[in-house]
Amino acid sequence: MVVRIRLARFGNKHKPFYNIVVAQARSARNSKPLEVIGTLNPIPQRPTNLSDEEARSARPYKEISLDKSRAKYWLGVGAQPSDTVWRLMNLAGLIKPKPEPSKMQ
Amino acid sequence: MFTWLNGEGAAYKEHVPGQTNYITDVKARKKDPGARSTNRPFPLNPAFVSEPVLSEELRNEIYERVVVKKKSVRLVSHDMGVDMRRVAAVCRLVALERRTREEGKPLALPYARSIHEMVPTTPLYDDPRAQREMPHESINDLPAHRLTDAQIFYPVSESRHFTRVDAGRVFSAAPARNHDIVAQELADPSKAMTRITRNPSQIETVGKGDNEQAVLQPADVRIPHPALIDLERDRIARPNEMNAVIKGHMARLEEEEAAEGERKRRAEERRESRIQHVTPEESRFEFRFKDVVVSRETTGVDGRGAKAPGRRYGVPSDDRKKGQVKIPTRVEV
Numbered sequence: 001m002v003v004r005i006r007l008a009r010f011g012n013k014h015k016p017f018y019n020i021v022v023a024q025a026r027s028a029r030n031s032k033p034l035e036v037i038g039t040l041n042p043i044p045q046r047p048t049n050l051s052d053e054e055a056r057s058a059r060p061y062k063e064i065s066l067d068k069s070r071a072k073y074w075l076g077v078g079a080q081p082s083d084t085v086w087r088l089m090n091l092a093g094l095i096k097p098k099p100e101p102s103k104m105q
Numbered sequence: 106m107f108t109w110l111n112g113e114g115a116a117y118k119e120h121v122p123g124q125t126n127y128i129t130d131v132k133a134r135k136k137d138p139g140a141r142s143t144n145r146p147f148p149l150n151p152a153f154v155s156e157p158v159l160s161e162e163l164r165n166e167i168y169e170r171v172v173v174k175k176k177s178v179r180l181v182s183h184d185m186g187v188d189m190r191r192v193a194a195v196c197r198l199v200a201l202e203r204r205t206r207e208e209g210k211p212l213a214l215p216y217a218r219s220i221h222e223m224v225p226t227t228p229l230y231d232d233p234r235a236q237r238e239m240p241h242e243s244i245n246d247l248p249a250h251r252l253t254d255a256q257i258f259y260p261v262s263e264s265r266h267f268t269r270v271d272a273g274r275v276f277s278a279a280p281a282r283n284h285d286i287v288a289q290e291l292a293d294p295s296k297a298m299t300r301i302t303r304n305p306s307q308i309e310t311v312g313k314g315d316n317e318q319a320v321l322q323p324a325d326v327r328i329p330h331p332a333l334i335d336l337e338r339d340r341i342a343r344p345n346e347m348n349a350v351i352k353g354h355m356a357r358l359e360e361e362e363a364a365e366g367e368r369k370r371r372a373e374e375r376r377e378s379r380i381q382h383v384t385p386e387e388s389r390f391e392f393r394f395k396d397v398v399v400s401r402e403t404t405g406v407d408g409r410g411a412k413a414p415g416r417r418y419g420v421p422s423d424d425r426k427k428g429q430v431k432i433p434t435r436v437e438v
Contacts (some may be wrong), residue, residue, distance in 0.1 A: 066395070066397065
């Protein structure tokens with residue numbers, strides 16, 4: 001069985017919040033995972049306490065917490081990130097972007 | 106009705122700008138035309154005092170100092186004689202007013218102007234010393250701490266120095282201090298207090314797990330302006346050198362301000378060092394990766410530790426259940 005690094009949805013209706021978890025691929029989304037290695041808040045946050053010029057150019061941000069050493073360990077032993085987690089880990093500089101599926105056939 | 110309006114009531118129809126026109130004043134003036142106005146509007150409730158409000162100039166000056174000149178709220182509160190919480194509220198409200206102006210929404214200015222003419226106001230003095238000596242309100246108030254509610258009978262031997270620091274330790278059931286540490290504190294009390302106010306993270310804690318809490322500190326360090334104690338100490342020690350005392354006080358305030366700025370900067374740096382900012386070209390958003398630790402220490406033996414990242418498993422969220430109090434029930438001081 002494949003071990004995946006994926007998201008588990010928490011939070012209420014219209015207020016999503018995800019745990020970044022390491023779990024067996026065939027287990028249910030919110031079942032108890034092997035390990036929780038971080039969180040993702042997909043709702044963009046407005047940066048505060050900025051001057052007027054800064055506020056004009058500031059981007060809304062998304063909060064992610066991640067234990068990088070645990071993530072590296074699980075990648076090293078062959079855990080497969082889901083597409084979303086792959087993208088996040090690529091942003092964090094842990095892995096290369098997911099290769100495009102080849103269009104040969 | 107008209108007899109009252111044309112007779113006694115005529116005095117209330119027009120007000121003199123900058124003066125209160127309370128019913129008590131009018132009655133007093135009827136008896137004695139030279140009577141001075143009081144701040145008690147209700148003749149049958151002399152306990153009610155109408156407190157002065159901040160004048161327009163004073164509140165704009167507070168906003169200017171905090172937001173534009175970037176002075177600390179504590180320093181502005183000290184210089185203006187306005188409570189720290191009120192300084193913060195003034196900044197928020199003036200910012201709101203400016204935003205409303207920018208948006209072109211109407212303001213109730215005539216109303217505000219006439220109210221300010223009729224209630225007592227604290228003016229902005231040209232002399233900074235006058236501002237400090239005639240404060241708007243008491244700025245160094247301290248709410249009673251919950252731990253001090255208990256009445257404790259604590260026998261102390263006569264040979265021992267028992268200071269306020271020790272009293273705080275008794276209230277939070279912390280062990281007594283060694284004699285040499287007490288002697289150090291007594292040798293230079295202001296230095297001992299400064300050490301606590303500058304390093305709040307080094308305050309000792311008692312209790313284990315969820316019951317862990319900081320040892321109750323003496324009022325000297327918990328009050329909003331501990332520097333005023335040093336001023337008073339200095340004033341008693343050197344009663345004939347007022348100028349030197351004030352100068353020393355100002356120097357201490359500046360030093361305190363610099364230390365506070367440095368402390369804030371270091372805290373911000375420490376927080377920032379744990380966050381990685383990523384701004385991809387193709388995205389509208391910035392991604393902030395915070396480093397967290399998943400280990401036996403954070404997750405605990407059963408994997409449910411509160412320090413570990415993520416929402417918990419097998420711990421139901423009770424926030425929709427009956428009887429859950431969501432508004433704060435106490436104030437941490």
